[in-house]
Amino acid sequence: MTTLPELITPPTVSVRHPRLAVFVDGNPLFNVLDCTVTRGLDQELSTCQFSVPSGLPAFVRKFSQITVFMAAHDAAGTEESFVGYLVDWQAGLWPGTMTLLCEDPLTLAKGWYNDGEDGIDQHGRTDVQAVRQVLERVGFASDQLDLDGVGKKLGKIDEANLYWEQQQSALSRIQDIDSVSLGYKTYALSSGRIVRRLITTIPTEQYVWEFTEGIDVLDGSMSSEKIDPANLITVQGDGVKSQQTTSDDPRQWRKSPYFKKLKLLKVQATNDDYLSAEEVAAWLLGRLGKWILKVDFSTHLDIPFQTGESVRVVSDHMDGLNNTLWVQSYSRTIDASGVFTASFTAVSELNAFNRGSQTPLVTTAIPLPGTPLPLPPITPPIPPSSADIIVDFAIAPVLGEIVLIADVPTVRLDIGCSDTSTSRQGTITTRAWTATGGSAAPASGAGKYFTFAVADLASASVTLTVTDSNGSTKALTRPLAGLASSVRYRKLYAASGNEARAFDGATWRTYTPSTAATIAAVANGPLWAAGTLVVRSTDDLQTAGLESEPFGVGEDVTALWTELDVAASKVAAGSALGRVALSTDGAATWTAYPGPTSDPVLRIIISRFVSGQLHLINASGYWVSDSFGRSWRLIRAGSFVDLRLGQFKNIVLTAAGAMERAEDGTPFTFPGTPAPIVAATVHIRDDRYYAMASDGATYGSAAAGSYAMELREPIPEGLPVIRGLERDGVLVDLLYFCAGSGGLFKTVSGFKADGYFKLAAA
Amino acid sequence: MPAFYEWAGLAFGPKISDAIPIPSGELSVTERHIPYSDASVIDIGGRLPRHYATTIRINPNDYVAFDAALGQTADLYLANQLYPAATLVKLSAPQSTIHGEWILCEAEWVL
Numbered sequence: 001m002t003t004l005p006e007l008i009t010p011p012t013v014s015v016r017h018p019r020l021a022v023f024v025d026g027n028p029l030f031n032v033l034d035c036t037v038t039r040g041l042d043q044e045l046s047t048c049q050f051s052v053p054s055g056l057p058a059f060v061r062k063f064s065q066i067t068v069f070m071a072a073h074d075a076a077g078t079e080e081s082f083v084g085y086l087v088d089w090q091a092g093l094w095p096g097t098m099t100l101l102c103e104d105p106l107t108l109a110k111g112w113y114n115d116g117e118d119g120i121d122q123h124g125r126t127d128v129q130a131v132r133q134v135l136e137r138v139g140f141a142s143d144q145l146d147l148d149g150v151g152k153k154l155g156k157i158d159e160a161n162l163y164w165e166q167q168q169s170a171l172s173r174i175q176d177i178d179s180v181s182l183g184y185k186t187y188a189l190s191s192g193r194i195v196r197r198l199i200t201t202i203p204t205e206q207y208v209w210e211f212t213e214g215i216d217v218l219d220g221s222m223s224s225e226k227i228d229p230a231n232l233i234t235v236q237g238d239g240v241k242s243q244q245t246t247s248d249d250p251r252q253w254r255k256s257p258y259f260k261k262l263k264l265l266k267v268q269a270t271n272d273d274y275l276s277a278e279e280v281a282a283w284l285l286g287r288l289g290k291w292i293l294k295v296d297f298s299t300h301l302d303i304p305f306q307t308g309e310s311v312r313v314v315s316d317h318m319d320g321l322n323n324t325l326w327v328q329s330y331s332r333t334i335d336a337s338g339v340f341t342a343s344f345t346a347v348s349e350l351n352a353f354n355r356g357s358q359t360p361l362v363t364t365a366i367p368l369p370g371t372p373l374p375l376p377p378i379t380p381p382i383p384p385s386s387a388d389i390i391v392d393f394a395i396a397p398v399l400g401e402i403v404l405i406a407d408v409p410t411v412r413l414d415i416g417c418s419d420t421s422t423s424r425q426g427t428i429t430t431r432a433w434t435a436t437g438g439s440a441a442p443a444s445g446a447g448k449y450f451t452f453a454v455a456d457l458a459s460a461s462v463t464l465t466v467t468d469s470n471g472s473t474k475a476l477t478r479p480l481a482g483l484a485s486s487v488r489y490r491k492l493y494a495a496s497g498n499e500a501r502a503f504d505g506a507t508w509r510t511y512t513p514s515t516a517a518t519i520a521a522v523a524n525g526p527l528w529a530a531g532t533l534v535v536r537s538t539d540d541l542q543t544a545g546l547e548s549e550p551f552g553v554g555e556d557v558t559a560l561w562t563e564l565d566v567a568a569s570k571v572a573a574g575s576a577l578g579r580v581a582l583s584t585d586g587a588a589t590w591t592a593y594p595g596p597t598s599d600p601v602l603r604i605i606i607s608r609f610v611s612g613q614l615h616l617i618n619a620s621g622y623w624v625s626d627s628f629g630r631s632w633r634l635i636r637a638g639s640f641v642d643l644r645l646g647q648f649k650n651i652v653l654t655a656a657g658a659m660e661r662a663e664d665g666t667p668f669t670f671p672g673t674p675a676p677i678v679a680a681t682v683h684i685r686d687d688r689y690y691a692m693a694s695d696g697a698t699y700g701s702a703a704a705g706s707y708a709m710e711l712r713e714p715i716p717e718g719l720p721v722i723r724g725l726e727r728d729g730v731l732v733d734l735l736y737f738c739a740g741s742g743g744l745f746k747t748v749s750g751f752k753a754d755g756y757f758k759l760a761a762a
Numbered sequence: 763m764p765a766f767y768e769w770a771g772l773a774f775g776p777k778i779s780d781a782i783p784i785p786s787g788e789l790s791v792t793e794r795h796i797p798y799s800d801a802s803v804i805d806i807g808g809r810l811p812r813h814y815a816t817t818i819r820i821n822p823n824d825y826v827a828f829d830a831a832l833g834q835t836a837d838l839y840l841a842n843q844l845y846p847a848a849t850l851v852k853l854s855a856p857q858s859t860i861h862g863e864w865i866l867c868e869a870e871w872v873l
Binding site for chain 2: 631
């Protein structure tokens, strides 16, 4: 008899918090409801579609550059899932959502027509040269293109009519060239870079991941089909002129225009440098009649693919499927409920067959089994090699900043790269980055992300070398000259003594509040707390600051917060007597409420995600309000000096100088005996953290997800101040910190060597 | 002290079965079972507006005012807990109790 415990085994449950972030021309787009990215070698362009509530910000325009980050696993880093352009949107009346439609950068070729008077001559060019000619006409810089191909000329004689005709789009022309290039296809990778690669469905020896029924396959279906059984194919030239006259007999084969075209193609194919009609026909015929195994399946796992990689699918219920297949198309979705799903169409030819075939009975009256047919031969799998690696990385919009080099204001441009490489039969294990030219600093790095600064884009380039789990290595170098048009300049808000300071991207300006009190807090926007006043500016202090008094006379403001990209009008303030005040008009008028205790508020944060939620720390504990400050619940008692909310963990700094997970007090560990930790912040993509000690020592997480911190380079001047560390929202490892009398600094490398730059003197 | 329920200055009460008001969470939780296994995946996500939908009882004298305020946004107190800026989006199926003490309605707020 079966006992109950045998029947009910403990279930395995994995809990995840899928993450989705969309940037439009480098600006974060808040409140994206859902998103689907689809890329496939069977589709013209990669597409991305996402929804937002009605009311698009003004910076969203047609052909804005869209960058999408999606991730399902808490522990995983996040790389670009899609880089492309916004091409259209649809607005719905109810429930008031807008759906934005985006396509990869080849969409520019879709909308670009040859507008010359004549067709553009492509005689004497190889397939690669012809595709490059088209893409460069569209406006792609040569360093954006990584094109491979047959390498043979398409045609020489004028009768071949190799022209990019008027009224033909660039994309259509590229597709024409690809269709006779023996399997090469031009497409865009997830970083937006355009490549041209050989597409084949022969299986590989190794694979990226084995998807197994009962472990990581949510649903699936399998089918096999024979591609167009045929034994004859006609290859046709490009509109060869026929001399046929009415007196000619059209049934006479020598007079046939098709015969003439074939003859012309054969004439030009006498030279090995030219792509011959026979080669194209043989390639096409070689594909026809093949058995293709096709598997559609979906999984909850988040493993990045570019398409073209190999996976293994094992499923007893799909007819004993146990095959290595090529990823033909791949889509990632985060739906409105936050559910992450990856869907695949994977195909393979000439796989080992589970089930054979037999001669069907067509004439025999008595139903007897037919004669079993021999199984078709199995193509040897492709062994691992460096050709497996699709090395690629994305570059974020460039951030320009004026830094002080030997006290001289100098422009430095921050470049943020993130690896999006995949290997068709393995996983990427190591990455090495090198930046050269343009006074690049730091000049090298390792890991998924690499941020560095250069003085000049024209002479700078960055190289990524990746190694996969099979030991294969491949490198990619990208010049940076083409990025000049994407440079943006940041605004900065700081304070020194009783002086509020604002930098509008070109000029620092100052304002001394009327109370002349020392600035106690600066919000992440043009807001400063000075004594009882909050100073605000709408023009980055080009005119005098505007002042308001949230708590009235005699009650100093000690904390200030706004989320400019969420709602610039909402501002929260905390007072020295523990009260909180809220403004919904950008700090012009305020409504004050009692705080959780009378201890001075040291940090107040408006939740980005939960409407009406505030987070607050003081000497009594960490508190949360779900009603915009009208009632509070204690999350954890303790004396805290700083609070940081993160996508993986919220962290607090205690008055004793420890760094802990906010909710449960799990301590972060530091090498040796560190001085008290006074400032900390959170990595923008990984489960990693940064910290600064009062003696100028700096720390970063030793590994993603770890509580162990490793020692980094000490700050070059001055000493850190409490709560004096901020992060950039787009570039990984770009941090801003106050160094007291040393001035205002940034690090582009997460406190690693060669990454420090001074922004302003104290 | 009895729990305090009020919306836009109008008092109302819960049905006894809804004595503990639990608005829907602002986060959605979706569980998916992996076929042919005892494993499940729970994805927590979404940023949905919180809803509170229940059957409420209203003083018959307040029913007209309640009905007129449909679609308006005001402070909502549920068992003493304040939800500022709650929008009444549904007030339907009014039914009088036998002796006419209360009107029972299906009500829904977006919090």
